[in-house]
Amino acid sequence: MNLFEKIACGGLGEKLLLLGNEAIARGLIEAGVIVATTYPGTPSSEIGNTLAVTSSKYGKPRYFEFSTNEKVAFEVAASAAVAGLRSCVFMKHVGLNVAADPLMSSAYIGTNAGFTVITADDPGCWSSQNEQDNRYYAYLANLPMLEPSNSQEAKDMIRDAFIISEKLELPVIFRVTTRVSHTRGKVILGKIETQKPKKFVKNPGRYVPIPAVARKRRLVLIDKINKAREISEQTNLNRVEGSGDIGIITSGVSYNYAMEAIAKINIEASILKLGMTYPLPENKIKNFIKDKKQVIIIEELEPLIENTIRSIAQRNNVKVKINGKHDNFFPLSGEFSTDIVVDGIKKALNMETNKQMKIKQAEKTPFRPPIFCPGCPHMASYHIVKRVLSPRTIWASDIGCYTLAINKPFQMADILYCMGSSIGAAMGMSKADKVAVAFIGDSTFFHSGLPELVNAVYNKHNVLVVVLDNGTTAMTGHQPHPGTGRTGMGEKTKVILPEMFAEALGIPYEVTDPYNIALSVKALRRLLKRKGEGPALIVFRRSCALIRPVEQVYIINDKCTGCFACINSLGCPALRKRNGNAIILSNLCRGCGVCSQVCPFEAIESVNDLETEKKNFLNFTQ
Amino acid sequence: MIKGEVEELNVLIAGVGGQGNLLSSEIIATAAVKSGFKVRVADVFGAAQRGGSVLSHIRIGEKVFSPVIPEEKTNVLLGFEPVECLRALRLLSPSCIAIINTRPIYPRDVTIGEFKYPSVKEIIDVLEKLVGKVLHRDFIVIAEEAGDPRTLNVVMVGALAALNTLPIKRETFLEAVKEVVPPRTKETNVKAFEMGCRETAKMMEERL
Numbered sequence: 147m148n149l150f151e152k153i154a155c156g157g158l159g160e161k162l163l164l165l166g167n168e169a170i171a172r173g174l175i176e177a178g179v180i181v182a183t184t185y186p187g188t189p190s191s192e193i194g195n196t197l198a199v200t201s202s203k204y205g206k207p208r209y210f211e212f213s214t215n216e217k218v219a220f221e222v223a224a225s226a227a228v229a230g231l232r233s234c235v236f237m238k239h240v241g242l243n244v245a246a247d248p249l250m251s252s253a254y255i256g257t258n259a260g261f262t263v264i265t266a267d268d269p270g271c272w273s274s275q276n277e278q279d280n281r282y283y284a285y286l287a288n289l290p291m292l293e294p295s296n297s298q299e300a301k302d303m304i305r306d307a308f309i310i311s312e313k314l315e316l317p318v319i320f321r322v323t324t325r326v327s328h329t330r331g332k333v334i335l336g337k338i339e340t341q342k343p344k345k346f347v348k349n350p351g352r353y354v355p356i357p358a359v360a361r362k363r364r365l366v367l368i369d370k371i372n373k374a375r376e377i378s379e380q381t382n383l384n385r386v387e388g389s390g391d392i393g394i395i396t397s398g399v400s401y402n403y404a405m406e407a408i409a410k411i412n413i414e415a416s417i418l419k420l421g422m423t424y425p426l427p428e429n430k431i432k433n434f435i436k437d438k439k440q441v442i443i444i445e446e447l448e449p450l451i452e453n454t455i456r457s458i459a460q461r462n463n464v465k466v467k468i469n470g471k472h473d474n475f476f477p478l479s480g481e482f483s484t485d486i487v488v489d490g491i492k493k494a495l496n497m498e499t500n501k502q503m504k505i506k507q508a509e510k511t512p513f514r515p516p517i518f519c520p521g522c523p524h525m526a527s528y529h530i531v532k533r534v535l536s537p538r539t540i541w542a543s544d545i546g547c548y549t550l551a552i553n554k555p556f557q558m559a560d561i562l563y564c565m566g567s568s569i570g571a572a573m574g575m576s577k578a579d580k581v582a583v584a585f586i587g588d589s590t591f592f593h594s595g596l597p598e599l600v601n602a603v604y605n606k607h608n609v610l611v612v613v614l615d616n617g618t619t620a621m622t623g624h625q626p627h628p629g630t631g632r633t634g635m636g637e638k639t640k641v642i643l644p645e646m647f648a649e650a651l652g653i654p655y656e657v658t659d660p661y662n663i664a665l666s667v668k669a670l671r672r673l674l675k676r677k678g679e680g681p682a683l684i685v686f687r688r689s690c691a692l693i694r695p696v697e698q699v700y701i702i703n704d705k706c707t708g709c710f711a712c713i714n715s716l717g718c719p720a721l722r723k724r725n726g727n728a729i730i731l732s733n734l735c736r737g738c739g740v741c742s743q744v745c746p747f748e749a750i751e752s753v754n755d756l757e758t759e760k761k762n763f764l765n766f767t768q
Numbered sequence: 769m770i771k772g773e774v775e776e777l778n779v780l781i782a783g784v785g786g787q788g789n790l791l792s793s794e795i796i797a798t799a800a801v802k803s804g805f806k807v808r809v810a811d812v813f814g815a816a817q818r819g820g821s822v823l824s825h826i827r828i829g830e831k832v833f834s835p836v837i838p839e840e841k842t843n844v845l846l847g848f849e850p851v852e853c854l855r856a857l858r859l860l861s862p863s864c865i866a867i868i869n870t871r872p873i874y875p876r877d878v879t880i881g882e883f884k885y886p887s888v889k890e891i892i893d894v895l896e897k898l899v900g901k902v903l904h905r906d907f908i909v910i911a912e913e914a915g916d917p918r919t920l921n922v923v924m925v926g927a928l929a930a931l932n933t934l935p936i937k938r939e940t941f942l943e944a945v946k947e948v949v950p951p952r953t954k955e956t957n958v959k960a961f962e963m964g965c966r967e968t969a970k971m972m973e974e975r976l
Contacts, residue, residue: 163794163801272814296808329835330794330809332801402833409831410838484838511854512883514784514875516820554880713880719819722879733917
């Protein structure tokens with residue numbers, strides 16, 4: 147039995163070692179979720195990767211899709227829940243910005259069957275453009291929120307989320323962070339429930355929030371969130387552990403650091419562990435803090451719990467020393483660690499902190515940023531565009547592996563906001579008489595590039611749109627998208643290509659293979675000649691190097707003069723300098739042959755005898 | 769081998785994306801669970817598929833909560849790449865045992881000539897000053913002998929098993945290897961594990 151089968155079918159009491167995200171997937175299966183939707187985004191990606199397999203092979207959940215973007219995913223799942231099916235939508239933190247519009251209305255409309263919105267936040271920006279604290283969305287939308295601390299809780303609390311959602315007929319926000327999503331831990335499986343669909347009764351007076359309806363539903367929502375507060379008071383998800391006159395209040399991953407910090411400093415402390423963090427249990431908190439000598443609040447990112455607790459203390463006239471971020475004892479940015487929490491608690495307790503880094507050596511080590519993979523078609527595409535266009539061009543970048551073109555040797559990323567923003571940014575830049583090019587990946591193009599392209603045509607923006615089409619959602623782990631002809635459940639479907647839209651919109655376009663540099667340069671020049679007022683679009687189409695088999699490799703012969711044109715124009719990791727010449731590490735080479743087209747001296751040639759070459763590469767791995 | 773209830777044991781894998789760190793951490797954690805321990809594993813990495821620094825934190829014991837190892841608490845370092853070991857220094861305990869593969873993977877700044885890669889000797893010297901014991905050699909050679917240089921990650925798990933620092937039997941490690949690696953690579957990986965074990969045991973004898 148492989149892991150996916152165990153996640154889909156494993157029985158009550160079975161123990162598995164699961165990633166937080168895999169535990170969430172199992173939690174959804176145990177809760178009998180029927181419809182699950184997402185747009186891939188790290189740190190949430192593995193939930194979708196797991197459900198894609200469990201739904202297609204084992205029918206759990208019955209329906210799963212990779213939607214074109216998070217807003218679409220939200221609407222599909224939310225409405226399936228209104229129609230009576232337990233549903234879930236999940237995404238990374240910034241994905242919820244895209245889905246924020248229906249999120250706000252779904253709080254008014256409410257739900258019928260249970261509906262859970264999972265957001266995976268990224269403190270420390272490990273794989274994101276910001277570290278926004280999505281707990282604010284619970285406050286903004288007035289939706290109950292749960293936060294697990296580890297894999298076991300990530301699974302178990304999904305069930306709680308659905309129970310609360312159905313009790314209140316409200317969506318529930320389930321918030322995890324990178325360190326919960328990407329930590330493996332032992333998980334004891336529970337029972338897989340089957341949920342009967344609920345009946346859907348037409349009710350426009352509830353489900354269609356025209357102003358007259360919305361005003362009424364706002365009052366209903368206020369009433370519901372008061373009921374949610376009662377749940378928060380009673381639930382064991384918010385519980386006191388340990389004893390002592392120092393009170394620690396914490397939630398999510400920070401709970402783990404707090405537990406170790408208390409042991410490390412060796413203090414007697416009483417911990418209020420909050421699993422339901424919106425609405426907060428006012429009475430429980432009041433009773434917890436009132437007889438403490440001091441209260442320390444430990445939470446990553448924004449001081450949300452802290453603000454509420456300071457307000458509860460003030461309103462209830464509780465005079466206790468409260469410490470947290472407002473005292474600068476804990477940092478506002480980045481992930482916490484046991485050491486950071488130890489330091490913060492010591493500062494709050496006026497204990498001596500002996501924090502000095504004994505070892506500075508690590509600072510002398512060369513930085514190792516992520517790089518383009520060997521043979522990545524994006525390297526060729528950027529090289530082609532750079533060859534044709536002036537270096538003064540403004541390069542608007544987007545979210546995907548290709549953002550790595552910010553680095554040498556390309557340095558072709560001048561502005562970036564979010565998914566799909568490249569075309570919009572190029573439009574704005576062009577207004578300042580700049581020549582502007584938008585680089586956008588295929589999955590990103592379908593996600594939110596489309597309305598931008600329509601705007602470029604409608605408002606006659608003078609921009610060049612470069613679609614880097616590698617036939618997959620590469621950065622998050624090769625999920626399918628509308629251009630792949632395959633659904634999240636592995637079924638065949640219509641292939642939708644970016645150039646179809648250029649055709650429909652009547653704008654000039656070209657489709658080219660970036661592995662053929664000469665033809666691609668010609669295609670781009672031809673397009674620029676044809677381009678009049680308004681946008682033009684070029685598609686560089688070549689599949690991601692990681693999912694394409696290697697059929698040949700290239701080597702450097704004795705014609706190499708050591709000009710390093712190959713390294714300087716492509717920066718492919720398979721190319722190296724050695725003894726004044728370039729060499730190719732044939733264990734890394736993917737056989738794309740782009741470097742052989744860049745070489746001015748015909749010094750790079752292909753070798754088809756892979757086996758012999760593989761034996762030789764040992765000499766080359768530095 | 770440490771007997772009885774384990775309070776806290778920390779293993780850190782320092783490597784580069786693409787070296788198979790995540791598979792190694794999964795094998796070690798699976799073996800720990802099979803041996804009845806509470807375990808937490810955090811794989812700390814960035815956005816791209818390949819090529820960046822990756823640290824895998826494997827934490828075993830009843831008193832473990834945090835997924836990441838606190839400063840100076842690492843008991844065993846498995847260094848898949850020399851420079852990555854330096855990056856992990858602040859996490860190593862003064863009594864830490866470090867097993868290091870000496871074959872470097874040059875970062876981009878080094879290959880384009882903007883940064884000098886420290887000599888392996890310098891790296892080993894620094895580590896020997898700061899930790900309890902350092903075992904180092906070119907483990908890629910062993911992986912190649914096992915049939916595929918990509919099995920370096922499993923060779924290193926074999927090395928860990930040979931150390932006998934963790935309260936996990938070699939057979940349990942082997943079971944975990946068989947369970948976790950892709951089925952078609954099982955034979956090569958089992959060989960890699962056994963060779964990693966044997967060669968490391970030899971290195972330890974030579975030191976005595």
